[in-house]
Amino acid sequence: LAKTTQPISMDSYEGQEVNITCSHNNIATNDYITWYQQFPSQGPRFIIQGYKTKVTNEVASLFIPADRKSSTLSLPRVSLSDTAVYYCLSPAQGSGAGSYQLTFGKGTKLSVIP
Amino acid sequence: KAGVTQTPRYLIKTRGQQVTLSCSPISGHRSVSWYQQTPGQGLQFLFEYFSETQRNKGNFPGRFSGRQFSNSRSEMNVSTLELGDSALYLCASSPWSGSGGLLSPLHFGNGTRLTVT
Numbered sequence: 001l002a003k004t005t006q007p008i009s010m011d012s013y014e015g016q017e018v019n020i021t022c023s024h025n026n027i028a029t030n031d032y033i034t035w036y037q038q039f040p041s042q043g044p045r046f047i048i049q050g051y052k053t054k055v056t057n058e059v060a061s062l063f064i065p066a067d068r069k070s071s072t073l074s075l076p077r078v079s080l081s082d083t084a085v086y087y088c089l090s091p092a093q094g095s096g097a098g099s100y101q102l103t104f105g106k107g108t109k110l111s112v113i114p
Numbered sequence: 115k116a117g118v119t120q121t122p123r124y125l126i127k128t129r130g131q132q133v134t135l136s137c138s139p140i141s142g143h144r145s146v147s148w149y150q151q152t153p154g155q156g157l158q159f160l161f162e163y164f165s166e167t168q169r170n171k172g173n174f175p176g177r178f179s180g181r182q183f184s185n186s187r188s189e190m191n192v193s194t195l196e197l198g199d200s201a202l203y204l205c206a207s208s209p210w211s212g213s214g215g216l217l218s219p220l221h222f223g224n225g226t227r228l229t230v231t
Contacts, residue, residue, distance in 0.1 A: 032216045043118070043204045043222025044157070051216075087157075091217050102217060104149070104157035 009109040018075045022088030033071045036087045083112045118223035132193040139207030146188040151202040200230045
């Protein structure tokens with residue numbers, strides 16, 4: 001079971017690049033890392049997923065070093081609307097044979113300041 | 115495509131009662147999972163259904179149960195409600211469950227806010 005650890009909270013000014021790092025020391029060989037974003041009173045929203053090196057989409061970039069013991073979500077030029085909780089996840093073996101589940105922690109609460 | 119729909123949006127129940135929450139997944143999605151979110155415990159996995167079969171279950175008491183219908187719609191039931199069951203209940207759907215260490219991205223609804231008095 002891969003456990004992830006990330007900062008509880010972060011503050012950033014508008015227009016800055018924000019990097020949120022997550023550690024997952026015992027990640028399994030085949031496991032991907034997934035990040036979700038959640039706004040108040042809404043369900044989480046999938047942001048990005050990766051296995052190693054760098055993945056980029058229209059919203060964010062994900063950096064995973066060669067040892068895969070950590071990953072960094074990078075949000076370029078944040079705006080006030082990026083204020084949310086960000087979750088770093090890796091899959092865990094589920095109770096059913098061949099099944100997997102995502103375990104959400106408390107996430108990182110990002111506050112963007114004007 | 116319509117997103118994941120959860121009904122009702124808000125619910126107030128009395129301790130000891132039971133409640134049923136409903137979730138309509140995105141069309142074509144066969145996997146539906148349920149989560150409980152509270153300020154103290156964060157987001158906790160309840161269970162997952164795939165093609166009408168419960169594939170996965172979290173660490174919740176038997177008072178929490180669910181089912182999935184042939185059209186992939188899912189319901190979650192909580193019996194003998196306790197004050198501690200007050201939470202935001204989230205449903206998520208995905209086209210498939212997972213393979214190896216790669217999980218299909220989840221699409222969440224906006225939840226049902228349950229208050230137990």
